[in-house]
Amino acid sequence: MAPAHHIADLLRAAGLAVELTSDRALKVAPASKLTPDLRELIRASKATLIDWLTAIDEPAPDPDRWCWPHTTAMNTAEIDLLVSRVDLFVRRGTNVIDATTLADTLVIRDRDADNRRACLECSNLSGPRCSAWRRAGIGGPMVSESLTAILQRCPGFSSVEGL
Ligand code: SF4
Structure with missing residues (x-):
């Protein structure tokens, strides 16, 4: 037939x-x-x-059916966000390994609904300078490189668009 x-x-x-x-x-x-x-x-x-x-x-199978929140594997949206974050952190001067480590940490942070943020995610950061340092209460515009990847609650934080 x-x-x-x-x-x-x-x-x-x-x-x-x-x-x-x-x-x-x-x-x-x-x-x-x-x-x-x-x-x-x-x-x-x-x-x-x-x-x-x-x-x-029949609808196409959900590509995320074996991913978060059903398992701990990253889903499509998380992977896309991780890639965008790594790209941002590298553009901001972080090496790829540290950028990936921070982006991985942020996946867990987001899953835990933790409201801490890193300067590297903040739209107010430009090079080592913070344009919202008074609101942030950090005493001056310079942000030490060693602090930019640390998760904290900053009153001046503002998300980079799309991240
Ligand atoms: S506003 Fe806060 S989070 Fe943003 S860059 Fe300044 S110190 Fe960092």
């Missing part, structure tokens, strides 16, 4: 619409276009067509 999609193409070429009903039956219309040969073809390939239509009707 020909593959189901070939049979469906043949029926469509004959002007017929082939659908699956909600109770998983085959619906072929309009009846006026059905010839005896086409009726026989449909009867002989009914099960094959139903299986094929069922398969293409």
Whole structure:
């Protein structure tokens, strides 16, 4: 027997619409276009067509079904965010290993709903300078490199857009 999609193409070429009903039956219309040969073809390939239509009707499996919050593996959104954060931290002068370590820490931080933030995530940081240092209460605009990756609660913090 020909593959189901070939049979469906043949029926469509004959002007017929082939659908699956909600109770998983085959619906072929309009009846006026059905010839005896086409009726026989449909009867002989009914099960094959139903299986094929069922398969293409099924939604694609969720790529995150084995990821957080179902398991500890990172889901797609977490991976995208991690990559963006690593990119930001590297652009801000952090080496790739430290940038990845911090981004990994932030995945756990976010899962724990921990409200601490790092200067490296803050839009007020430019090089070693903090433009909101008075609001932050740090006594001056310079932020020590050793402090930029430390999680803390800063009143001046402002997220970098999208992160
Ligand atoms: S505002 Fe706070 S978190 Fe942001 S760079 Fe300044 S000290 Fe760091």
